[in-house]
Amino acid sequence: MRKDDYSQEDIILEFALTIQDDSDEDEIEPYAKAKLVISNEESVLQWSKKWSINYPTLDVLAGSLPGIPTSSCTSQKIFSATGRILEERR
Template structure:
């Protein structure tokens, strides 16, 4: 599987396998605390900035959020599409 072909399901599965070894009551407590908390994201900060700010309180969820929300700076797939399109236009 190419790096840019990761699906959301694959990322969640990998996350589950990583924390499976470290799972404890603390992880369950973290999820319960997050679910009960009435947290607000301000308009001035991005979702990733918010998770960085709260990573101390929710370290396990922070790892999952950053995995799902972060975007690569470059995508090989899009570069290949533009390259192929350019060749079609040249012909």
């Protein structure tokens, strides 16, 4: 089969059947067993930068944490507004 004869489904199937590298799992076990200390003065991002060579996947994960809202206030407002739309008195 020539390269041009592959369909998109063939490529996706080949990728899905490929044995994936377990290096990410190998990174988590040593992290869980390590006795790492985070000081009160150190932020998650600072700690992540310091240990990024040893734990590159966890570094990426830590970089995504500041994007997670610490409050549910916005979602509460949305659900409250939705509830008012469905009420008979509107």
